[in-house]
Amino acid sequence: MLDIHNIINSLRNKGIRFITGVPDTLLNDFCLTLKDTWNQSEHVIAANEGNAIALAAGYHLATKSVPLIYMQNSGMGNAMNPLISLSDKCVYSIPMVLLIGWRGEPGSGDWPQHKRQGELSPVLLDALNIPYRILDEKEDDALKSIEWSIETASNLNQPTALLVKKNVLAKKEKSGFDGLSQEYKLTREEAITEIVKSAPKNTLFVASTGRITRELHAIRGMLNQTHGNDFLNVGAMGHAVSIASGIASAKPEKNVICLDGDAAVLMHMGSMAISANLKLNNLLHIVLNNGVHESVGGQDSVGFQVNLNEIAKQSGYRTLDKYIENRAQIADGMKAMNNIIGPSFIELRIKKGMRDDMPVLKIDTLKSKEGDDTQPIVFQLGGNF
Numbered sequence: 001m002l003d004i005h006n007i008i009n010s011l012r013n014k015g016i017r018f019i020t021g022v023p024d025t026l027l028n029d030f031c032l033t034l035k036d037t038w039n040q041s042e043h044v045i046a047a048n049e050g051n052a053i054a055l056a057a058g059y060h061l062a063t064k065s066v067p068l069i070y071m072q073n074s075g076m077g078n079a080m081n082p083l084i085s086l087s088d089k090c091v092y093s094i095p096m097v098l099l100i101g102w103r104g105e106p107g108s109g110d111w112p113q114h115k116r117q118g119e120l121s122p123v124l125l126d127a128l129n130i131p132y133r134i135l136d137e138k139e140d141d142a143l144k145s146i147e148w149s150i151e152t153a154s155n156l157n158q159p160t161a162l163l164v165k166k167n168v169l170a171k172k173e174k175s176g177f178d179g180l181s182q183e184y185k186l187t188r189e190e191a192i193t194e195i196v197k198s199a200p201k202n203t204l205f206v207a208s209t210g211r212i213t214r215e216l217h218a219i220r221g222m223l224n225q226t227h228g229n230d231f232l233n234v235g236a237m238g239h240a241v242s243i244a245s246g247i248a249s250a251k252p253e254k255n256v257i258c259l260d261g262d263a264a265v266l267m268h269m270g271s272m273a274i275s276a277n278l279k280l281n282n283l284l285h286i287v288l289n290n291g292v293h294e295s296v297g298g299q300d301s302v303g304f305q306v307n308l309n310e311i312a313k314q315s316g317y318r319t320l321d322k323y324i325e326n327r328a329q330i331a332d333g334m335k336a337m338n339n340i341i342g343p344s345f346i347e348l349r350i351k352k353g354m355r356d357d358m359p360v361l362k363i364d365t366l367k368s369k370e371g372d373d374t375q376p377i378v379f380q381l382g383g384n385f
Contacts, residue, residue, distance in 0.1 A: 262303030
């Protein structure tokens with residue numbers, strides 16, 4: 001791995017002042033080091049990558065400096081619109097450097113949800129006329145590439161990019177928070193277990209990308225339950241509740257629970273208002289809020305700084321009086337939701353972290369779609385909330 005402090009010092013020395021983005025596993029150590037080494041008024045963890053592009057554009061308009069935006073390559077889709085219609089040379093010609101974690105790089109053996117994105121990342125940059133270089137573990141070359149990206153963006157008044165290979169800006173996924181004093185005591189695994197046990201029989205579950213999918217799948221195994229009622233959204237961050245709403249709309253006789261994360265729900269929060277106003281009596285949206293982007297390293301979200309329960313209520317959901325935080329409240333809260341007409345919402349605050357021996361999620365997504373009962377699939381019997 002590159003020396004992260006050398007990389008950050010190089011960015012600072014070459015004139016980068018403002019940094020924003022969405023954390024990524026392949027940029028884990030870079031993102032975590034920013035928290036301790038960068039002026040926090042000039043480092044923003046954005047809701048999504050399009051949000052980050054717009055924040056960076058605004059900073060440039062005010063200062064004329066070149067900003068840096070970091071993201072996983074899966075976020076290039078979110079960034080596409082402002083890259084084309086805001087920062088492109090044909091529009092406002094705004095210079096910026098994109099630091100992109102190259103998940104699914106050909107030959108890297110990554111998970112299926114990253115494969116096509118990995119193949120297409122260079123193709124998309126070429127199609128957008130964004131000059132790019134590949135960052136690998138050769139530090140002299142990496143520092144030269146950083147200098148090139150900043151100078152080229154400034155000289156051409158347009159975005160440039162650095163595609164970051166595996167093991168260059170991250171050692172490994174951050175696994176635990178055992179040394180932290182935490183306000184909330186319930187683990188995500190404990191919370192999901194209680195939710196599964198408290199749900200009506202044959203409830204359909206849609207789980208958000210990351211550790212929620214991993215833990216739900218493991219919990220089903222530990223409880224000797226079928227995976228056949230579950231759709232594990234292994235990609236498409238921020239879209240779990242929309243998937244759940246589509247299922248609930250098509251199957252009004254089924255109970256549908258969406259297990260979401262705080263960073264995921266913040267990424268596309270507008271979907272909450274749409275789902276809430278579909279008037280789906282069979283939809284329960286549960287946000288497991290631990291205040292961090294845990295699956296990609298534990299960088300802070302604003303999950304604890306905003307009132308998700310009140311946002312949901314004002315969007316049109318039926319809600320409890322406030323968030324809940326223990327097992328007894330889960331059972332009572334779900335029972336209360338069972339007696340309410342309309343789409344329901346629960347914010348459940350949990351501690352950060354996952355046990356070290358949690359099994360890695362290994363599923364055949366295509367078989368799960370076709371109804372292999374050994375794999376997750378959504379269309380099974382259900383009841384009513």
